Amino acid sequence: MSVEYSGAGDPKRSLELLWDVRERPRRGPRPRLTVDRIVRAATEIADGEGLDALSMRRIADTLGVAPMSIYTYVPGKSELIDVMMDRALGEATPPREDLPWRDKLRHIARENWDLYHRHPWMLQVVTARPPLGPNLLDKYEYELRAVDGLGLTDVEMDSVVSLVTGFAASSARSSVDVAQAERRTGITDREWWEATSPFLEKVIDPGRYPLGMRVGAAAGEEYDGAIGPEHAFEFGLERVLDGIEALVRSRAAGEDA
Incomplete structure (x- = not known):
């Protein structure tokens, strides 16, 4: 590709x-x-x-x-x-202005996630020099509005937006890769695991990998595959937002001091 x-x-x-x-x-x-x-x-x-x-x-x-x-x-x-x-990029919709900032950023992340799934080819385009068109600038403007007024500096606002949209793109890439692997190989993740499991059961000593076997089995059952892109996206998004919230609180504490 x-x-x-x-x-x-x-x-x-x-x-x-x-x-x-x-x-x-x-x-x-x-x-x-x-x-x-x-x-x-x-x-x-x-x-x-x-x-x-x-x-x-x-x-x-x-x-x-x-x-x-x-x-x-x-x-x-x-x-x-x-x-x-x-x-x-013009297909993405802005969050409602009355939402709390975390919900606004969730909306932005999910809009980006959906956008990459509708147009997977966008993940093939390196945007170090972004296409400075009206839709890109409109999108950047409303993404910045989501964190405006939180006490962050201008550079921090830009960094927060880049963090959230970059995380969405990275997560979407994993999800798209899984879908493309199934389409191009003609077998599902479950079928692949069923084909490899008998061999692995013969050569792997569970006592050598107790954590890997236990956690891997639980994760595989939950995801029905080697990875769970949607779960990883939602779980990771909340951790990203937790980190941003810690930054916002630290800025608020600094102002109070």
Whole structure:
């Protein structure tokens, strides 16, 4: 599975597409395509088959046009991925303003978790240079509002948002990997364990791994597999929030002092 990098194309062209400020011809026939149609087609391909399957030719075939016509609207795959990312981020919804801050961050984390499951290809995109489009900036704004007024510094607010969204992405990656492993191998986790267990029972001495055998058996029964991505996500999210709460309390205690 290949990795793509956001911001890898022409920054000016990407920003023009992201903010829809491209210069359009004032005369001539009505365009047969639009950037929106191209992005929707590209997203459907990536959703179903991953970014490895995405190419300008594949998009053109899907839309029933010549490959070169795509380049009239989008300069290349890199710029297209930037727009795809921003459009996908626009699907996430902000938390209600009346919620407590922990519930707001839970909502944000779960929205990110759901987003990566709807569009697993997003996990193939390294966003060290994020696509600075309107949806990304809107999302960042309401995520910051979730922790505004808690006594944190601006840098701490940014770090809290990065911690929560990064945790959601990492957890979603594990979950997506499990689903893809089952789909690509054709066997479930339970079937894999049933195939390996008879051999392991012969070669493993339980007395050598008493904790591993006991805890592993309990976890395997609970998860019905080697790992439980949803359980890990929910458990880890609460521990992340506990840590943030400790930070918030320490800031409040410092102000009182």
